[in-house]
Amino acid sequence: MSTATRPGARNKEPVGIVGVGQTKHVAARRDVSIAGLVREAAVRALEDAALGWADIDAVVIGKAPDFFEGVMMPELYLADALGAVGKPMLRVHTAGSVGGSTALVAADLVAARLHRTVLTLAFEKQSESNAMWGLSLPVPFQQPLLAGAGGFFAPHVRAYMHRTSAPDHIGALVAYKDRRNALRNPYAHLHEEGLTLEKVRSSPMLWDPIRYSETCPSSDGACAMVLTDRAGAARAPRPPAWVHGGAMRSEPTLFAGKDAVSPRAGTDCAADVYRQAGVADPRREIDVVEMYVPFSWYEPMWLENLGFAEEGEGWRMTESGATGPGGELPVNPSGGVLSTNPIGASGMLRFAEAALQVRGAAGAHQVPGARRALGHAYGGGSQFFAMWLVGDRPPTT
Amino acid sequence: MNAAPAHGTLSAPLVVEFPFTRSLGPVQSAFLTGLRERTVLGVRTADGRTLVPPAEYDPDTAAELRDLVEVGRTGTVTTWAWNSAPRRGQPLRHPFAWALVRLDGADTALLHALDVPGGPAQVRTGMRVRIRWAEERSGAITDIACFEPAADAADDSTRPAARPHSGAFADPVHGIVAEARLDYTYTPGRAQTRYLEALARHRTLGERCPGCRKVYVPPRGACPTCGVPTAEQVEVGPAGTVTTFCVVNIKAKGLDIEVPYVYAHIALDGAGLALHGRIAGIPYDQVRMGLRVEPVWTEGGRHPDHYRPTGEPDAAPETYQELL
């Protein structure tokens, strides 16, 4: 047996994204079953890749808690609809980051050369129940959460504002920008044609400092991607996106010393991805970011956490318009989570939108000339992170 | 919610219950509406098989299936099991057989209950059964009350074949409401039991990690950063410092608290991290980071009802920055 070669020395197979599909996201898709919803995204991804069900070697699916739809391990029931019968089917669940983690698990199957072409999907059909019910099942003995989901995050936003002396209006700028961006994305849930910055600023204050217009909606939706190896990408009818780096990082839910404003797991995860992709200066070298911003203030917070802005300077970057359309670093040209939030799919939508950008396939919300894009997802108590960096060229290392 | 004396740790019932609203899609909508009208529909695959109940997608090819057919209401048991002690939610209250039944004209079998008053001795694979319809039908799988034995000795050749059906009915059902209740026993474990027992005496006991020496409140059984058990109990509080907060202006479901109110993170003195609580006894717009607070208990409350200002000067930022 050879002992000279370390595993890391074995080249991974480059992973290309050759198909992307998503549903039109809405509050309630009453015309389809759960299978019908997921299937719709899958069919669009296959059509984009010009592949059929028989071309898929394995299926990797993710979603947030099963209680949302009241179906335990729904992948078992979905196997038939997703052409998975006779194939490997894996289910990932990493809380809100799950859409991103799911795509990374699928990418590994190709990178390891275990499978050549993998279908990956994520979904949530929130209208089957009520997300707040699913998120706040009463647990005996525990003090009930005294506020809704926004109330969970609002104190962290206040801590950020306090720490950076950010002015109050930054959150409204993000919400206005993302909702305007959504008008150029036909799949986005919220299309608020008449929205003005003033309307955002005067919307009801729900969990001070978070206003109504700065919160994400509750959506039914699904997202799917087809990932493949070099040979598969060469056959694809449209340009692939290539995975240049991908990573997951987790830290505990609650612990002494946790920085809920800028969690180290997020910083470490981004640093790992940049290292893999050979990115030294993310702000200059990355053209567009799809980041998971469920409440508007998370844009400046993540800009700092991901290394796009110096500590305390994220809000200045947002305020300057750098993250808007035509800005130096467009963030969430799709409209982001603030405009579309099928929880389990929200992370994969970030990954998929990043891929669409470098494929030049983002339509009306295309960032001209985007060559490198970051997709970002997070979940739990700001503790689970998943990211990938995709490019328009195959990775060189 | 009582202590279970056998082993001294707490346990309590936990009921998870929700009426899920399920939209059906065209095939399932037609099938369930059909049941309401005492019509059983299947779906035809490209290779000519008839699937009953109708699948939306072919299990073999993944092809979308839309070609509906009507099949018989009588069929043949392909396998069965005798359920002598029916559970909550199951189709019949008295002992019955679960059976997979291949209806006449179908190539696959449907799972349902089979009512055989004579008991398991009267059931066999291959027996002929027919649908007993529920008296009140709404467009759900339970519109079939169950199967019952059929005195039908006809051989295969005389049985009706599947015949095309448009799937169209007046007033189709597009959704079902699926009530689901599961009963659990929640057991919070040793560390939380220790914490809760002390809390009942209005004392807050954290637990110190033997590795990093941080004090966890409430303790969860392990130091999450070191991955080792915590055991050394340390009393913290009762007073603490507001590290951050938000003002809640909308009522949360199931919470009977007048808005606006302040939801805050509170680092009890001596604790390594903040817990959460409501601040009262001060106008909501005067709550601030660094405010010193103490718990207020109500009769019978397991947790402090809220926290109120102690009147001490605010804590200096450097004393709680690490806890923010």
Add this chain to the structure above:
Amino acid sequence: MTIRNGLPEVAVVAFAQTAHVRAADDLSEVEMLLPVLREVLERTGLSAGAVDFTCSGSCDYLAGRAFSFTMALDGVGAWPPISESHVEADGAWALHEAWVKLLTGRAETALVYAYGKSSAGDLPAVLTRQLDPYYLAPLWPDSVSLAALQTRALLDAGGTDERELAGIAARSRNAAEANPYAQLTGSPSADALLESDHLVGPLRLHDVPPVSDGAAALVLAAGDTARRLCGTGRRPAWIRGMDHRIEAHSLGVRDLTDSPSTRLAAERAGLFDPQAPPPDVAELHTPFTAQEVVLRKALRLGPGTAVNPSGGPLAANPVMAAGLIRIGEAAERVACGEARRAVAHATSGPCLQHNLVAVLESDAAADGPGSHGAEEERG
């Protein structure tokens, strides 16, 4: 490292499990899990931070709480932050995810764990929630009844008889007497078992697994790292191949007497490699006796293979960990030299819908006695 079958070498180097019990109701999930995490880390000399990748399997529906896995992470000590993932499935699938991560070369070591407190809810009722939500779940067909339908189908087809099933139950629980972690140990004779009444006919009590609470953890490592970590006197249990396949969901479209997905997964995992000897040991995830008959056929197991020497799920069935435990038990037989080749199986879903097969080997099984000796010198 050697690349065999086109895949780099990855081995199970440590395995630990709890003593499984009917109800670990004095422990939270993390309190139940923590000792096995410490045990595998201590045995390999690794800290959580030194492990390259961590992956777990568990299920919210068992616990009755959303995001239940986030609190279990407390037991790992995920600080500084770790590369980590979770599957909402049996830990065997978490192991598959971790194995793939090692195959990419992005990690050399992985910690895999799984836990389940099946006692928290009414398990047969809880498992109805994993059925088709439109046609099946509203009828609440419990898992024992579904297994009874499968057993009847096998009996009707002449694939087994009640006496053989009682024999499987007796053999499993008698074997469990040698397993300190088992919950049910020892059994009356098959004849005596057959005198009992049916529970859900054709199943009798002995055909059904216990309700168990438990946890398990194992460490995977690649190449020379595996040799270094597995400890003096123990051998790495090399994962020769691993694959999983799913079948159609509806029982009415499947042949319940067969398991084509197991057969295909076994083929892809290299179990039927004509060059290799039959496995010495098979650890099969068979909560119900008849499922052993179905799987023996699908895996082409002959009399030379000892099936479930641990007692299998009929002796302890902590849901979400029971499949991972099969892999751990099989690996232990290889690690201690009792088996040179072992097969492990895990299942998910009603009536064996989804099946995973892993083939584990000692160095000796693959390379012959000569090279095996060389490996021992190095260790």
